[in-house]
Each structure stands twice: as structure tokens, then as C-alpha cells.
Amino acid sequence: MFFFTTILLFGLASAQKIIQLTYCSLNEHNLRMDCKYALPAESPEPFCKYTHGERLFDTTDPEEEQHAPFRKRAKVRIFPGNNCRLLFKTLPNGKSNFTCNIKYANSVIATKTSVVEKKLLLPCSAWSVLLQSCSGLLLTLMTLPVLLEIHWL
Numbered sequence: 001m002f003f004f005t006t007i008l009l010f011g012l013a014s015a016q017k018i019i020q021l022t023y024c025s026l027n028e029h030n031l032r033m034d035c036k037y038a039l040p041a042e043s044p045e046p047f048c049k050y051t052h053g054e055r056l057f058d059t060t061d062p063e064e065e066q067h068a069p070f071r072k073r074a075k076v077r078i079f080p081g082n083n084c085r086l087l088f089k090t091l092p093n094g095k096s097n098f099t100c101n102i103k104y105a106n107s108v109i110a111t112k113t114s115v116v117e118k119k120l121l122l123p124c125s126a127w128s129v130l131l132q133s134c135s136g137l138l139l140t141l142m143t144l145p146v147l148l149e150i151h152w153l
Contacts, residue, residue, distance in 0.1 A: 018112040021100055024124035031088040031116065032124055035100035038082065046104035048084035050076055052097055057086060061103075091118050 023033040039046060049059035055067045057074040066074070073089045084100060099113040 018100060018102060018110050021098075021112045021114045023098070023114065023116055023121070025091075025118075025121035026087070026124055029090050031086070031091045031121070033086040033088070033098055033100070033114070033116075035084040035086075035102070035112065036082060037084065037100075037102045037110065039102075039104060043104050045078070046102050048076055048078055049101045049103075050074070050084075050086045051099045051101060057088065057098070060084075091116070091121075093118050 018035060018037045020036045021033065022036075023031060026032050033050070035048065035050075037046070047059065047061040049061060049064065050057040055070070056064060057070050058066050058076040060076055060078055075087045076084060078084050084102065086098070086100075088098075095115050095117045097113055097115055099111055101109050101111050103109040
């Protein structure tokens with residue numbers, strides 16, 4: 001019975017995962033970070049939170065309290081398509097760590113961390129989102145003529 005329970009728990013834990021963590025600059029000082037995740041079919045609505053070490057930027061879980069300095073600077077919302085978005089005002093200069101945490105019911109928490117450097121942020125636009133999230137698609141489209149042996153000369 002223990003073996004069966006262990007296999008079942010590993011199956012549930014592996015079905016819940018963070019697929020991608022992307023970020024961009026809304027303006028010179030504000031950050032937008034999107035955390036795309038996958039959940040098992042027919043799972044309840046997950047809770048999402050962003051942290052920096054032990055400090056909580058914001059969460060969708062009403063039972064957790066936001067770290068005081070971030071109350072007016074950070075906002076987290078869940079959007080359709082399994083996307084958890086952080087809007088963060090007054091991003092400090094230099095590098096900052098952001099961790100996305102996804103949890104539903106009493107399951108294991110899936111996490112993914114990204115280091116954001118303010119001076120290297122791309123502005124939020126369709127092109128920057130395409131570059132960050134669809135690099136495989138972009139590469140396929142660029143190499144498609146070669147694969148189909150189309151010669152433009």
C-alpha cells in the first residue's frame with residue numbers, strides 16, 4: 001500500500017509544474033512577470049505567490065499576509081490560461097530574485113526562480129513576449145525555408 005501511495009503522490013507532484021517564467025518592463029521602473037503553469041485536469045483553482053527569499057511580495061491566498069513594504073508596490077493575479085502575473089512597482093537597480101510559487105489544495109508547491117537585472121529588461125511588447133516565450137516557434141519559422149529547400153535566388 002505504501003508503494004502505491006508513493007507512486008500516486010509522485011504522479012500528482014509531477015503533474016503540477018511551472019512551465020515558464022517570463023518578465024519585461026512596463027516602464028522604466030515597473031516590472032511585469034508572468035508565471036505559466038500546468039495543473040492536472042479538473043484540479044481546483046491554485047494559489048499563486050511571488051517571494052524574495054522569505055519575504056512575500058503578494059499572493060492570491062487570503063490566508064497569507066503580504067510583507068509590509070510591498071503592500072503598495074506588488075500585486076499578483078491569476079489570468080485564464082494558467083498564468084499568474086506579478087506587477088511590481090519601483091524595481092530597484094541591480095539584480096533581484098523573484099520566485100513564483102504555485103500550490104493547489106494541500107499538494108506540493110511548484111516553484112521557479114528568476115534573476116531580473118533592471119538594466120537588461122526588455123519593454124513589454126508583442127515582440128519581447130515572442131522572443132521570451134516562443135523561441136522554439138521563432139526558430140522553426142526561420143528555418144522552415146531551409147527545411148523545405150526553398151531557394152530565393
